[in-house]
Amino acid sequence: MSNIIKQSENLSLLGFGNMGQAIVKGLLRKNIFLPSQIYIFDPADEKQQDAMKLGIQVLRNPDELLKKAHTLLIAVKPQMIQSALVPLSSVINKDNLIISIVAGISIRYIKDLLKNMELRIVRTMPNTPALVGEGITALSYSRECTEQDKSFAHQIFQSVGKTVVVPEEQIDIVTAVSGSGPAYFFYLCECMIDAGKSLGLSEETAMALVRQTFYGSGTLLMSGDDLPEILRARVTSKGGTTESALKTMEARNMKSIVIEAIQSAYHRAQELGK
Secondary structure (H helix, E strand, O other), X not given: OOHHHHHHOOEEEEOOOHHHHHHHHHHXXXXXXXXXXXXXXXXXXXXXXXXXXXXXXXXXXXXXXHHHOOEEEXXXXXXXXXXXXXXXXXXXXXXXXXXXXXXXXXXXXXXXXXXXXXXXXXEEEOOHHHXXXXXXXXXXXXXXXXXXXXXXXXXXXXXXXXXXXXXXXXXXXXXXXXXXXXXXXXXXXXXXXHHHHHOOOOHHHHHHHHHHHHHHHHHHHHHOOOOXXXXXXXXXXOOOHHHXXXXXXXXXXXXXXXXXXXXXXXXXXXXXXX
């Protein structure tokens, strides 16, 4: 284990949904934490069972989280942030490091909620490919965070993929682009599978074709420095099948639809924090 993690000793999680579980599994897989160093509180019996299967510690009361670890990772739904955090306001102080993965919830909002303007808070936006160790997480820091806090947070999220640092005012944009991005990808997969089926392919064959096409295309995009438009142009022969499909997409203003959809997600992220 690194010195950064050793100094932190333990990690507590408030909430243990899909993303919280993905992060814990990454930390365990990379041997950054031992199961005995991780504590969770989640009122759902199913989530408690998930935690126990991993060998991590399940607490019965949320106020015990800060007794077990100086670092608290908040992994609840945005709509639950107030009811989840307010009971902890009397036990959280500036000696604790707060890491939030809650969409739309600003650093200032958390400080106001906990009635403490001196808290060290890392606001993050991971995405679901973290489940397979291939996520991307954007991080922003409150001015109170130390360099050790920043390194510690990076190490946590690098256990489930890559990290970038952005100003906090850009986190809602990240939420709309990469946080929600996997859903856009899966929706396009659905559409292509349905198109293949409508033309006579079996669902199994269409699924196999789409899965490998996207996997291979993603690998191609990651393998060099070429922009997506360059790679697209290489597939598009003049007068060919690809050009015909792309012209249809352009005629239906697909780019405008995608941009408008992502802007909608961005505005919704901003609304969640109000």
